[in-house]
Amino acid sequence: MTLDILYFAWVRERIGEPRERLETSAKTVAGLVEELRAREPRYAAAFADLSALRVALDQELADFDAPLDGVREVAFFPPMTGG
Amino acid sequence: MTLDILYFAWVRERIGEPRERLETSAKTVAGLVEELRAREPRYAAAFADLSALRVALDQELADFDAPLDGVREVAFFPPMTGG
Amino acid sequence: MIVRVQAEDFDTGAELADFAADRQDVGAVVSFTGVVRDSDAMLDRMEIEHYPGMTERALTDIAATAMSRWELADALVIHRHGALRPGERIMMVATAAAHRRAAFEAADFLMDYLKSRAPFWKKEVTRAGENWVAAKDDDEAALGRW
């Protein structure tokens, strides 16, 4: 499965790029996070504390145990601070 | 004691004038109301139901049992509907 | 603190543009504008009577109470009197604060008090006749929120 992975705010800064395309066989967001963490220290740093992160699947907020079935775009970011 | 008496909204319309000057020996607003009621049917009509009226003494909201001591201006009107 | 009672129209946008401008501690501005409504297309005009002198005093008291109860940078109240057509602005309030909660609450408070404690009376002149708008129990009860 090919996914577009997007990073925002300090997640983007820690990982060093705003987006990448990834081939994965992960079934859930949590599985994808495990895969990313194992890649490089900058990913391990960005994903160290999941309670400080939010995830959106195809531009809708989701949980970390959500399945990736049929998903095209996954975004990781800190809690939002609009307004 | 000489008082300026002001009327607003439908109180003004029932009494037929916006203000008048009155010589009175009434001690309280309620006493003044009794005096006014006794004058003419239009006053009796305007003051028939005190629960539908509000009173201000020298431009501050007051109760009907408030004393008139030192007061210069008394205003009678229905509940306010600003905004 | 700005309190104005006037027959003339006002421009909500222009008032807001000037309001609390150049205050570096303002993060939130809330405004409320009241407009003459005509849901059933019967209204010719709304006539607003007031008590000159007491009106300014009551509005100033209400605004000062808001300034003391919330941390506001500024508060503004404008209320018109006279004959107003459907769609015309009747009044506005605005509040400026560091944070949104204070600005919202203070504007809400200003409106509740202005409705029931400022000496204005509205008469509707419709095709079917004239009638004084009655105060609503809800509006009096709303004061209990504060």
Added chain:
Amino acid sequence: MIVRVQAEDFDTGAELADFAADRQDVGAVVSFTGVVRDSDAMLDRMEIEHYPGMTERALTDIAATAMSRWELADALVIHRHGALRPGERIMMVATAAAHRRAAFEAADFLMDYLKSRAPFWKKEVTRAGENWVAAKDDDEAALGRW
């Protein structure tokens, strides 16, 4: 319903002048404007990042929810992104309704949801350095009000 996400400034007054104009059933218009605050004169600028696509979608969902929960004639949300100086407008919401309670509550609701559910992130760039503004527990808790 109007939802705009833009880098350019907007004019609160001009937006309000056009908003819900010519609606005879509107008696109450509430607006909220958020401004870049600089209480201790340290801020150079606020940088607002967002998630193009999701932002418009999230704001539209939030505005549609407000329209369905309150009897609103209209709702408006404008949010800027990019670098903003102290005193610059960040965003505004406006609501129009027959009655004031609906207009106030819906504006308050829009702000609470927009704070915590729309994908914006603020970075403060001060003389002392840069830092991402942390989400407040209060802001998340505020959603429980609705």
